[in-house]
Amino acid sequence: xxEALSPQNIRNNIRHGKHDGxxxxxxxxxxxxxxxxxPKEWANDFLLFCQRNPKPCPLIGMSSEPxxxxxxxxxxxxxxxxxxxxxxxxxxxxxxxEVKDITTYWRDDLVTFVLGCSFSFEEPLIADxxxxxxxxxxxxxxxxxxxxxxxSAGRFSGNMVVSMRPxxxxxxxxxxxxxxxxxxxxxxxxxxxxxxxxxxxxINVTDFGDSVTIKPGEIPVFWACGVxxxxxxxxxxxxxxITHSPxxxxxxxxPNSKLSIM
Amino acid sequence: xxEALSPQNIRNNIRHGKHDGxxxxxxxxxxxxxxxxxPKEWANDFLLFCQRNPKPCPLIGMSSEPxxxxxxxxxxxxxxxxxxxxxxxxxxxxxxxEVKDITTYWRDDLVTFVLGCSFSFEEPLIADxxxxxxxxxxxxxxxxxxxxxxxSAGRFSGNMVVSMRPxxxxxxxxxxxxxxxxxxxxxxxxxxxxxxxxxxxxINVTDFGDSVTIKPGEIPVFWACGVxxxxxxxxxxxxxxITHSPxxxxxxxxPNSKLSIM
Numbered sequence: 207x208x209e210a211l212s213p214q215n216i217r218n219n220i221r222h223g224k225h226d227g228x229x230x231x232x233x234x235x236x237x238x239x240x241x242x243x244x245p246k247e248w249a250n251d252f253l254l255f256c257q258r259n260p261k262p263c264p265l266i267g268m269s270s271e272p273x274x275x276x277x278x279x280x281x282x283x284x285x286x287x288x289x290x291x292x293x294x295x296x297x298x299x300x301x302x303x304e305v306k307d308i309t310t311y312w313r314d315d316l317v318t319f320v321l322g323c324s325f326s327f328e329e330p331l332i333a334d335x336x337x338x339x340x341x342x343x344x345x346x347x348x349x350x351x352x353x354x355x356x357x358s359a360g361r362f363s364g365n366m367v368v369s370m371r372p373x374x375x376x377x378x379x380x381x382x383x384x385x386x387x388x389x390x391x392x393x394x395x396x397x398x399x400x401x402x403x404x405x406x407x408x409i410n411v412t413d414f415g416d417s418v419t420i421k422p423g424e425i426p427v428f429w430a431c432g433v434x435x436x437x438x439x440x441x442x443x444x445x446x447x448i449t450h451s452p453x454x455x456x457x458x459x460x461p462n463s464k465l466s467i468m
Numbered sequence: 469x470x471e472a473l474s475p476q477n478i479r480n481n482i483r484h485g486k487h488d489g490x491x492x493x494x495x496x497x498x499x500x501x502x503x504x505x506x507p508k509e510w511a512n513d514f515l516l517f518c519q520r521n522p523k524p525c526p527l528i529g530m531s532s533e534p535x536x537x538x539x540x541x542x543x544x545x546x547x548x549x550x551x552x553x554x555x556x557x558x559x560x561x562x563x564x565x566e567v568k569d570i571t572t573y574w575r576d577d578l579v580t581f582v583l584g585c586s587f588s589f590e591e592p593l594i595a596d597x598x599x600x601x602x603x604x605x606x607x608x609x610x611x612x613x614x615x616x617x618x619x620s621a622g623r624f625s626g627n628m629v630v631s632m633r634p635x636x637x638x639x640x641x642x643x644x645x646x647x648x649x650x651x652x653x654x655x656x657x658x659x660x661x662x663x664x665x666x667x668x669x670x671i672n673v674t675d676f677g678d679s680v681t682i683k684p685g686e687i688p689v690f691w692a693c694g695v696x697x698x699x700x701x702x703x704x705x706x707x708x709x710i711t712h713s714p715x716x717x718x719x720x721x722x723p724n725s726k727l728s729i730m
Contacts, residue, residue, distance in 0.1 A: 375665070379656055382644045394641055399661070399687070403637070425661070468730055 209234040213281055213457045217289045220457075226291050226306050228453030230325065231341075237391075237462055238455035239266060239280065239320035240432040241290055242439070243308075243448040246272040249317035251360030255438060256319065258357040262366050262434035264390045266465070267320035267458075275312060277320065281459030286318050292451035299443030304451055311448065321432050322391035323455055324369055326462045330384050336377045339418040346453060347371070349414035349431050353405025354396065356434065364438040367413070368396060368404070368428040372420040378427055385429070387466045397428040404428065414452065471496040475543055475719045479551045482719075488553045488568050490715030492587065493603075499653075499724055500717035501528060501542065501582035502694040503552055504701070505570075505710040508534040511579035513622030517700060518581065520619035524628050524696035526652045528727070529582035529720075537574060539582065543721030548580050554713035561705030570710055578710075583694050584653035585717055586631055588724045592646050598639045601680040608715060609633070611676035611693050615667025616658065618696065626700040629675070630658060630666070630690040634682040640689055647691070649728045659690040666690065676714065 211219075213233045219225040229238055244252055249272070256263040267280050277284040287309045295303040295311065305311075324347065328338050340347040347369045354366040373381065378398055386394045401409045409426055410417050414433055420426060439447055450456065473481075475495045481487040491500055506514055511534070518525040529542050539546040549571045557565040557573065567573075586609065590600050602609040609631045616628040635643065640660055648656045663671045671688055672679050676695055682688060701709055712718065 375659055375661055379644055379658075379660070382641055383648050383656060386645050386648070394645060396641075397637055398641075399637055403685075423665075 208232045213459045214283075216457045217281070217284065220291050221285070221288045223306065229291060229455045229457055230453055233457050234329065235462055237266065237458045237460040237465060238323050238325045239458055240323050240435070241286065241448070241450040241456055242319040242321065242435055243286070243316050244319070244444055245313070245446055246315040246317055248361070248444045248447075251362050252319065252435070254359035255356070255362040255435070256321070258359050259366075259434070260389070261393055261396060261430035262356065262432065264322040264392060265319060266322045266390050266460075269318040272317050273314035275318070277318060280320060280456065284456070284458070286456070287312050290450050290456050291454040294449045294451050296439065296444075296447040296449070298445055299440045308448055316448075320456060320458075321435065322465065323432055324392055324429060325455070326391040326465055327385050327388045329462055330388070331381055334380060334384060336373060336381060339372055340416070343418050345416035345418055347415050348412040348417050349433055350401070350406045351413045351437070356438065361442045362438045364434070364441050365405075366396070367431040367433040367437055369415070369431040370409070370426050370428050372418065372424040372426050374424055378425055381427060387468055389467060390465045392430045392432070395427045395429050398425050401426060470494045475721045476545075478719045479543070479546065482553050483547070483550045485568065491553060491717045491719055492715055495719050496591065497724055499528065499720045499722040499727060500585045500587045501720055502585050502697070503548065503710070503712040503718055504581040504583065504697055505548070505578050506581070506706055507575070507708055508577040508579055510623070510706045510709075513624050514581065514697075516621035517618070517624040517697070518583070520621050521628075521696070522651070523655055523658060523692035524618065524694065526584040526654060527581060528584045528652050528722075531580040534579050535576035537580070539580060542582060542718065546718070546720070548718070549574050552712050552718050553716040556711045556713050558701060558706075558709040558711070560707055561702045566713055573710065582718060582720075583697065584727065585694055586654055586691060587717070588653040588727055589647050589650045591724055592650070593643055596642060596646060598635060598643060601634055602678070605680050607678035607680055609677050610674040610679050611695055612663070612668045613675045613699070618700065623704045624700045626696070626703050627667075628658070629693040629695040629699055631677070631693040632671070632688050632690050634680065634686040634688050636686055640687055643689060649730055651729060652727045654692045654694070657689045657691050660687050663688060
């Protein structure tokens with residue numbers, strides 16, 4: 207049912223308070239985006255941070271000019287103030303509130319960034335017959351802080367956050383091939399195998415999301431994750447910032463296949 | 469020096485007895501081919517075997533009709549009777565002779581098959597900064613019989629032979645990406661990590677070629693190998709068959725880049 211809803215239907219439900227949870231599994235085939243909204247004076251640094259770290263921060267859209275809340279390139283009638291199910295408000299790097307609409311918080315100097323999300327690559331993996339454990343187990347994908355340093359940009363810096371999906375070797379090879387076609391939704395994995403090589407001490411203890419079962423013979427595979435900019439934001443401590451709540455994404459009208467480079 | 473020789477120069481030297489060793493490292497940038505020559509009545513089975521097992525048996529050329537010894541699609545003036553440095557003659561599946569010219573063995577019913585070779589993908593890996601251990605150590609690439617069954621075709625069957633190159637995780641990911649672009653020279657690896665999962669008992673004991681050093685932190689990566697059809701031929705035991713000697717390939721005029729699918 208939820209898979210078959212159109213992006214427009216879902217956004218309309220969200221806007222009118224009929225949908226306030228996560229968007230995983232909704233509108234199959236369409237790109238969903240991570241959202242970061244910053245004051246203009248912080249936007250250039252963040253744009254540079256994305257440009258220098260395209261694997262964790264793949265920029266797929268941004269507002270035309272400061273204060274613009276309509277993101278027409280992302281879909282018909284998209285209003286970033288109301289079309290995300292849940293938002294997080296940060297002040298000086300601290301999460302202060304979670305809200306379902308940011309119209310009353312909107313300011314003329316805010317710039318919106320939309321970043322690609324792993325939902326877009328999980329779909330072709332599943333279509334190819336690869337099991338995605340977090341989906342099978344109905345959990346949020348496990349995410350970990352690593353020791354992989356992002357390239358700094360102005361006031362933004364920090365280590366990469368990765369998501370993890372366990373699979374057998376043959377599926378790892380196939381997943382690398384498939385994800386390589388989708389550089390704007392994190393692309394190929396950044397690591398597989400020994401978690402300690404990238405600074406993860408205990409694979410069963412996640413920093414974000416849920417832990418999932420790793421079966422005998424399976425290898426943990428790690429992708430750059432869109433939570434990375436949230437960690438960089440917490441460290442940079444801009445006076446004001448808005449993001450989506452994890453899993454509660456902007457559903458766009460862009461078909462996933464449009465993000466494939468071949 | 470040898471890298472800079474043109475394919476035509478090398479074939480001319482070979483034809484006139486001035487080069488009779490292996491062709492590794494010669495004519496950088498040009499495709500080299502594994503050779504299988506069979507009587508017409510065995511050719512269809514072998515063609516089907518290649519079609520069903522494209523990773524170990526990637527067919528890049530064949531003679532236009534039985535008895536035809538000129539392979540013009542492979543290069544200027546290519547004569548398969550004289551342009552390979554060393555050949556192996558098999559009778560009833562048994563190696564009977566190694567010779568430097570097969571003109572006196574030629575028959576009107578012989579069909580020639582040219583199969584892609586790993587030399588073509590080692591080159592873009594090296595260009596990308598990945599160390600190829602067998603080249604660094606000046607050895608023949610290590611090859612192993614596996615328990616991976618090929619798909620049978622008529623009288624041909626057998627298990628896959630793989631070549632192995634050790635590398636660190638980041639290079640494995642990159643090598644999978646690069647080799648995926650070259651499906652007609654074995655394409656992406658078929659396995660990495662635990663050798664026992666594909667029936668290799670001792671990674672230091674090769675079935676063909678030499679063993680190479682695997683350093684701490686490196687993972688053995690396995691590619692489908694062009695020696696696979698030789699094993700299938702030994703099992704099928706056609707009354708007559710000719711192949712190249714390992715490492716002594718047909719040097720073609722085809723640029724490696726022509727085999728890249730993107």
